[in-house]
Amino acid sequence: MKARKIVPGNLFFAAGMVAMLGASIQPAQAAESEQALVEQAQALAGQFQGSLKAELVSAMSTGGPINAIDVCKLKVPEIEQQLSTDHWTLARTALKVRNPANAPSDWERSQMNAMNNALAAGKAPADISVAEIRDVDGISTFFYMQPIMTGQLCLGCHGSELSADVQKALAKNYPQDQARGFSEGDLRGAFTFRKVLVE
Numbered sequence: 001m002k003a004r005k006i007v008p009g010n011l012f013f014a015a016g017m018v019a020m021l022g023a024s025i026q027p028a029q030a031a032e033s034e035q036a037l038v039e040q041a042q043a044l045a046g047q048f049q050g051s052l053k054a055e056l057v058s059a060m061s062t063g064g065p066i067n068a069i070d071v072c073k074l075k076v077p078e079i080e081q082q083l084s085t086d087h088w089t090l091a092r093t094a095l096k097v098r099n100p101a102n103a104p105s106d107w108e109r110s111q112m113n114a115m116n117n118a119l120a121a122g123k124a125p126a127d128i129s130v131a132e133i134r135d136v137d138g139i140s141t142f143f144y145m146q147p148i149m150t151g152q153l154c155l156g157c158h159g160s161e162l163s164a165d166v167q168k169a170l171a172k173n174y175p176q177d178q179a180r181g182f183s184e185g186d187l188r189g190a191f192t193f194r195k196v197l198v199e
């Protein structure tokens with residue numbers, strides 16, 4: 001089960017899926033459920049991103065970036081957990097992480113390298129999400145990754161010119177921080193979701 005697919009927007013790879021799912025599921029059903037999974041993942045990513053942004057903007061406006069670092073630390077796992085229902089597990093990862101708990105698996109790392117290559121080749125972020133079904137310990141599992149791009153709002157904490165206060169707060173909370181030095185438009189990381197597929 002090695003196939004890796006770049007999902008162009010909402011389009012899906014019916015033919016590949018039929019091959020991947022094998023004989024246990026009817027082809028028509030398989031293609032439909034895969035399409036549905038991608039749509040669910042995209043909806044979850046939208047909710048995840050919306051909640052993160054809302055927390056970030058409100059924390060920044062009430063207490064500046066130092067406050068927002070604390071809020072990120074506490075709220076992000078909360079949001080991840082809230083959205084991880086119905087056999088889904090939601091997380092964020094990156095090639096250069098701030099929190100070592102977000103470090104990528106080998107598969108996630110190779111997907112993000114492929115995303116960087118695709119961006120360098122001129123692809124739009126919306127066209128480089130990845131979806132795949134593969135067995136984990138004999139259990140069919142859907143994997144989905146969607147790029148997270150660096151925007152203006154991110155630079156105060158992930159850019160190359162961090163204020164002394166931010167640097168201090170990061171040193172205290174994230175002594176192994178690697179997630180800085182980014183510019184607007186860079187791939188900052190990715191949403192990485194999985195769903196255990198049950199009968």
Ligand code: HEC
Pocket residue numbers: 056065066068069072073076092093094096097098099100102148149150151153154155156157158179188189190
């Ligand atoms: C106020 C500071 C702050 C701002 C602004 C900020 N972040 Fe972060 N970011 C953090 C902190 C703190 C973490 C570590 C969270 C944790 O413990 O999981 C983090 C983690 C992440 C991660 C998870 C991978 C990792 O490095 O651990 C991604 C992806 C990410 N940020 C993207 C963004 C993007 C995109 C923006 C802009 C929309 C942004 N961040 C804005 C502070 C910030």
